Amino acid sequence: MAHLTPTQRFAQYVKPMESGCHEWQSTIRRDGYGSFWFAKRQALAHRVAYVLLVGDPGELRVLHRCDNRRCVNPDHLFLGTDRDNVRDMVSKGRHWGRRKVTNEALSVIRARLSAGVSQQAIADEFGIQQTTVSRIKLGQRAYLKHNI
Numbered sequence: 001m002a003h004l005t006p007t008q009r010f011a012q013y014v015k016p017m018e019s020g021c022h023e024w025q026s027t028i029r030r031d032g033y034g035s036f037w038f039a040k041r042q043a044l045a046h047r048v049a050y051v052l053l054v055g056d057p058g059e060l061r062v063l064h065r066c067d068n069r070r071c072v073n074p075d076h077l078f079l080g081t082d083r084d085n086v087r088d089m090v091s092k093g094r095h096w097g098r099r100k101v102t103n104e105a106l107s108v109i110r111a112r113l114s115a116g117v118s119q120q121a122i123a124d125e126f127g128i129q130q131t132t133v134s135r136i137k138l139g140q141r142a143y144l145k146h147n148i
């Protein structure tokens with residue numbers, strides 16, 4: 001069997017539901033979150049989805065808009081702090097929009113580029129294609145969001 005990229009391996013376990021959620025079909029942890037072997041450890045599946053499809057969340061938590069812990073649809077995920085998480089449980093009113101999240105991912109990638117990191121190394125790090133990194137370098141848009 002051909003070697004699969006992390007994104008291809010991840011996509012094998014994603015099942016789109018009528019609700020719009022993409023439910024995780026592999027290991028589900030006792031707390032209800034999906035689990036996926038990524039970067040040499042067991043990671044939260046929805047967090048991996050964010051890393052692969054949007055960008056590195058860094059220190060921030062990846063939270064669900066949809067309250068479905070098995071869901072790995074990046075459109076249903078947003079970034080926040082632990083404090084946001086608590087607040088989110090009280091009210092769904094405050095969250096960061098997708099546009100801002102995408103811009104954050106872009107700024108991280110641009111910082112890597114200006115630091116001299118190769119396009120292929122960045123592509124591998126984010127689980128995206130080298131041509132995507134090339135487009136980012138050229139200032140083109142609308143590429144990080146892609147279906148799995």
Ligand SMILES: [Zn+2]
Binds near residue numbers: 021067072
């Ligand atoms: Zn969802």
